[in-house]
Amino acid sequence: MKSTYIISYLMVGAFALGALSSCKKQLNALPSQAVVDATVVVDQKSAEIALNGGYYRLANAGTTLSAQSTRWSNTHEVTPAMLAGWMQYGFGPVNFQTHTYTPASTGDWGYAYGVLNAVNGTIAGVEALPESAFSGDRKKEMLAEARFLRAYAHFFLLSYFGEWYTLDSKHGVMMRKEPLTFNNGSNATRSTVKESYDFILEDIDYAIANGPVNRPVYYANKAAAQALKLRVLISRGQQADYTELISIANTLIGNPAYALETNLKDLFLTKGLTSKEVIFGVTPYTSQVGKKATYEFVQSSVYIATKAFKDLLANDPRGTWMLRTTPAGVSTMIKDSSYMNKFTGPKYEDVYVFRLTEAYLLKAEAIVRSNGSLTEAKNILKEIMGHAGVTDFSAVDNAVTKDEVLYQIYLEFSRNMTAEDGIEWFALLRLPFEKVLEIRPTILTRERRILPIPATEFQLNPNIGDQNPGYPKQ
Numbered sequence: 001m002k003s004t005y006i007i008s009y010l011m012v013g014a015f016a017l018g019a020l021s022s023c024k025k026q027l028n029a030l031p032s033q034a035v036v037d038a039t040v041v042v043d044q045k046s047a048e049i050a051l052n053g054g055y056y057r058l059a060n061a062g063t064t065l066s067a068q069s070t071r072w073s074n075t076h077e078v079t080p081a082m083l084a085g086w087m088q089y090g091f092g093p094v095n096f097q098t099h100t101y102t103p104a105s106t107g108d109w110g111y112a113y114g115v116l117n118a119v120n121g122t123i124a125g126v127e128a129l130p131e132s133a134f135s136g137d138r139k140k141e142m143l144a145e146a147r148f149l150r151a152y153a154h155f156f157l158l159s160y161f162g163e164w165y166t167l168d169s170k171h172g173v174m175m176r177k178e179p180l181t182f183n184n185g186s187n188a189t190r191s192t193v194k195e196s197y198d199f200i201l202e203d204i205d206y207a208i209a210n211g212p213v214n215r216p217v218y219y220a221n222k223a224a225a226q227a228l229k230l231r232v233l234i235s236r237g238q239q240a241d242y243t244e245l246i247s248i249a250n251t252l253i254g255n256p257a258y259a260l261e262t263n264l265k266d267l268f269l270t271k272g273l274t275s276k277e278v279i280f281g282v283t284p285y286t287s288q289v290g291k292k293a294t295y296e297f298v299q300s301s302v303y304i305a306t307k308a309f310k311d312l313l314a315n316d317p318r319g320t321w322m323l324r325t326t327p328a329g330v331s332t333m334i335k336d337s338s339y340m341n342k343f344t345g346p347k348y349e350d351v352y353v354f355r356l357t358e359a360y361l362l363k364a365e366a367i368v369r370s371n372g373s374l375t376e377a378k379n380i381l382k383e384i385m386g387h388a389g390v391t392d393f394s395a396v397d398n399a400v401t402k403d404e405v406l407y408q409i410y411l412e413f414s415r416n417m418t419a420e421d422g423i424e425w426f427a428l429l430r431l432p433f434e435k436v437l438e439i440r441p442t443i444l445t446r447e448r449r450i451l452p453i454p455a456t457e458f459q460l461n462p463n464i465g466d467q468n469p470g471y472p473k474q
Contacts, residue, residue: 041125044134050126051142054119054149055219059282059351060111065298069290070282072351073419075108078294078303080422085440086309086414087340090302090333099440099448103455103471107160110454115153116176119146124179137210144211148220148228150176151203155232158196159426160451161468164235171468172196174457190465197236204229214257217273217281224280226252227354230362235426242370249363252279258356264388264416265321267355272347277356284349291349295340297330305338309418316415317389340419352420360384361416365409365430374405381405381412388416406431445470 041047059070081087082096095101123146131139154173163169172193191199207225215221226248233241233248252258259276261267267275273283284290294303305323313319324341326333343350364380367373382393399405413427428436429449437443447470457464458473467473 041122041129043129044138047122047126047129047134047142050122051119051146054115054122054146057111057115057118058149058152061285064288064290065293067288067290068285069288070284070349070351071290072282073291073294075111076351076353076421077291077419079107080425081419082303084414084418084425084428086306086312086418086424087303088306088334090297090304090337092334097442099442099444101451103452103458103467103474106454107451109157109161109457112153112156113176115149117180119149119153120176121179122146123150140210141212144207144209144225145220147203148207148211148225151200151207151225151232152228154196154200154203155228155235158193158200159235159422161453162190162196163193163450163468165237165429165449167194167197167236167238169193171466174464175199187463188461189463197232200232201229204232217278218283220280223252223255223258224354227279227359230359231426234362234365234430237369237430239370242366245366246363246370246372249359249366252356252359253363260356260360260384260387262387264318264357268342268347269321269345270347272350273352278352279354279356281353282351284351288349291343291351295343297326297333302330302333303340304334305340309414310338312411312415315392318415342419355417355420357384357387357416358423361409361413365406365427368402368405368409371402374400374402377405377409381409384416385412403432403435407435447471 041050060072060075061068062071063069064071078087079096082089082094083099085097088097095105096107101107123143126139126142126146129139133139134142154175158164158173162173163171170190170192172191173196174188175191175196176188177199204225207220208222208229211220211222211225213222229248230245230252233245257276258279261271261275261277267277272278273281289298292298293301296302304326310319310323313322322340322342323338324344326337326339360380361384364377367377367380378396378399381396382390385393385396395411396405396408399408410427410431414424417423428439431439433446436449443449447468450468452468452471453464455474458467
């Protein structure tokens with residue numbers, strides 16, 4: 001991975017205008033120059049363009065098979081699904097499957113800092129303008145959206161590269177709170193885990209308080225910020241966090257703008273981002289085939305379901321549509337392999353960042369972790385499973401201890417939300433480590449729950465501090 005400050009100075013807001021003709025919705029207002037910083041934000045119109053640059057970076061927009069695409073799937077879907085054991089590379093094991101990552105071969109560090117550099121430029125530019133430069137409450141709303149994106153990117157980094165599970169750890173996030181310049185790129189240091197959580201939650205709380213209520217699903221609003229806060233609170237995992245999580249989840253569940261899909265299959269195969277269950281998503285370019293190229297053999301690589309995932313769905317109605325036997329002509333595939341068929345259909349390329357199902361399942365988990373009613377948590381779990389067509393709830397009914405119910409919740413996260421922004425991976429990691437090792441023995445040590453900081457960051461930013469425990473710097 002390239003170092004943060006090397007790759008990003010020339011991409012602080014977004015990329016060049018050349019992609020404009022094939023973009024749509026949140027990707028259709030990109031800056032007309034490669035270098036974008038706070039100084040180009042001079043009025044509301046230019047501020048909106050800069051903010052769209054942040055969404056562009058979030059979508060990981062670029063080129064796949066010579067077509068403009070949102071390249072979300074590899075960063076947010078495939079990698080965590082492989083870490084969790086539910087997906088594999090179609091031509092043999094790779095390091096995320098075997099948990100053998102090294103500082104020279106690690107995760108999407110640079111991606112997240114690209115988002116941060118874009119939104120920090122927007123935040124600085126918008127803050128410098130008077131209220132009179134904006135219509136209504138748009139200044140606060142834009143800052144709320146930008147701070148939501150900043151919180152999302154920082155939490156992404158904390159989750160994959162920081163000891164998020166240990167509040168008193170010094171191994172948190174290398175925070176980016178201001179626009180990147182040549183003067184501050186090589187002297188950034190890591191924050192502690194507590195400091196990281198505090199800053200992330202400060203941004204989220206601003207987004208909840210000031211974010212717009214009604215925005216298209218591909219823009220962040222109050223509900224998206226609430227959904228993000230649920231993830232942060234379950235990860236921080238303090239008793240007070242569980243109480244707050246349940247309250248926020250109830251607010252989301254009671255929001256009339258959102259509703260569980262009656263049949264989960266309809267969400268993925270026919271409705272996509274038009275479903276009322278989707279709180280926040282990424283809309284694709286019109287002609288892209290990025291996800292198709294990821295989950296089917298289109299050219300030279302493909303990611304497929306593991307035997308463990310097929311076994312997980314063996315007696316589940318979702319197995320009939322989430323999996324598809326690979327075509328006989330694809331001779332180089334792993335024997336008896338199955339395509340991940342979850343995203344097939346006219347909405348193949350749609351991306352789901354937050355769905356209402358997650359709020360239900362996180363509420364159930366928080367109830368259990370706060371020593372609440374196991375019966376209430378199991379009823380929530382069965383409600384979600386029912387929307388997926390499940391009628392046999394015996395495994396849930398037979399779970400009688402706290403750990404057994406948490407395990408059943410983890411299994412439903414995996415069946416329902418695999419390949420959706422790392423939800424299944426972190427649901428696994430929240431289980432007791434002994435259980436994690438039982439499920440994924442290749443993790444081997446506690447340190448392998450997170451990724452190492454890339455070696456190039458230590459070469460180009462000597463002030464960053466220590467490498468994550470258990471890994472060398474080079």
